[in-house]
Amino acid sequence: MDNIGLIGMISIIVAGGTMAVGSIGPAFGEARAIAQALSAIAQQPDASGTISRTLFVGLAMIESMAIYCFVVALILVFANPFWKYVIEHPGG
Amino acid sequence: MELSPDSTILWQWGPVRLNATIVYTWVVMAALTLGSWLATRRLAWEGKVSRRQNLLETLVSFLNDQIRAVGRREPGRLLPFIGTLFLFIAVSNSLEIIPGFHPPTGSLSTTAALAICVFFAVPFFGVMQKGVIGYLKHYIKPSVFIMPFEIIGEFSRTLALAVRLYGNIMSGSIIVGILLSIAPLFFPIIMQALGLLIGLIQAYIFAVLAMVYIASATAIHERTEEEKRMK
Numbered sequence: 001m002d003n004i005g006l007i008g009m010i011s012i013i014v015a016g017g018t019m020a021v022g023s024i025g026p027a028f029g030e031a032r033a034i035a036q037a038l039s040a041i042a043q044q045p046d047a048s049g050t051i052s053r054t055l056f057v058g059l060a061m062i063e064s065m066a067i068y069c070f071v072v073a074l075i076l077v078f079a080n081p082f083w084k085y086v087i088e089h090p091g092g
Numbered sequence: 093m094e095l096s097p098d099s100t101i102l103w104q105w106g107p108v109r110l111n112a113t114i115v116y117t118w119v120v121m122a123a124l125t126l127g128s129w130l131a132t133r134r135l136a137w138e139g140k141v142s143r144r145q146n147l148l149e150t151l152v153s154f155l156n157d158q159i160r161a162v163g164r165r166e167p168g169r170l171l172p173f174i175g176t177l178f179l180f181i182a183v184s185n186s187l188e189i190i191p192g193f194h195p196p197t198g199s200l201s202t203t204a205a206l207a208i209c210v211f212f213a214v215p216f217f218g219v220m221q222k223g224v225i226g227y228l229k230h231y232i233k234p235s236v237f238i239m240p241f242e243i244i245g246e247f248s249r250t251l252a253l254a255v256r257l258y259g260n261i262m263s264g265s266i267i268v269g270i271l272l273s274i275a276p277l278f279f280p281i282i283m284q285a286l287g288l289l290i291g292l293i294q295a296y297i298f299a300v301l302a303m304v305y306i307a308s309a310t311a312i313h314e315r316t317e318e319e320k321r322m323k
Contacts, residue, residue: 067259
């Protein structure tokens with residue numbers, strides 16, 4: 001297989017794998033955070049303002065892990081530097 | 093497919109390039125300035141308060157409350173900085189629903205600029221609060237070995253701040269673009285409504301995180317005193 005096909009194939013496979021693996025961890029983390037926050041609000045409804053504000057900030061930080069993976073996957077698919085290099089230098 | 097509005101060049105004269113990000117940033121700045129000018133043109137102290145003034149007062153008091161709740165201190169000089177960050181990001185994310193408008197926060201250059209502002213604001217407010225030596229002391233607070241990690245942490249959180257905002261906004265517009273080619277009737281509208289919510293939440297989170305970083309650089313002294321009292 002030539003370089004273009006190889007780089008395209010590997011980029012797409014790795015992009016899919018990045019999204020798959022990179023969304024499992026944040027999904028577990030967010031589920032845990034929300035479950036804990038819900039039980040905390042159920043126990044102390046007075047503190048719901050503070051809890052939900054902290055929850056939002058925490059969720060954003062957890063979610064940013066998934067967003068990093070998404071950005072990496074998008075770069076691999078749409079703006080792959082190696083792909084551009086191979087297209088511009090055919091044969092080597 | 094375009095990953096950012098940076099690559100759309102609207103006007104070029106020699107080395108001077110005017111890309112879509114800059115133009116839309118100007119649009120947002122003009123909208124904010126014009127809106128505030130219109131609202132503050134005729135301020136009323138008593139009697140009937142105009143709707144615009146009411147809106148601005150609600151916004152400012154909301155920001156003050158949030159800064160008080162997160163930073164546990166009076167807003168003071170923090171309000172202009174945090175409020176500007178929040179308003180700029182919120183307005184540019186909300187204008188996303190106007191057709192043809194690419195939010196400038198969907199470009200890594202804008203978000204990196206905002207994050208670098210926060211990066212320099214943290215030592216600025218820290219030095220203003222505690223003096224140069226007092227601020228530098230917090231790098232070696234528990235022990236000297238912490239210092240490299242503190243410095244790495246400052247850079248990595250700046251990077252995280254920039255990429256988080258960029259990734260969220262850019263992914264929203266790309267998902268809408270992909271959905272337009274698959275199911276063009278209803279789903280893009282739902283995703284855009286979700287994008288509005290995410291845009292506001294991200295603006296809030298950016299402002300709150302900037303607040304948390306500044307508060308952690310300025311309020312360490314008080315916290316140790318509290319801990320001493322606890323013991």
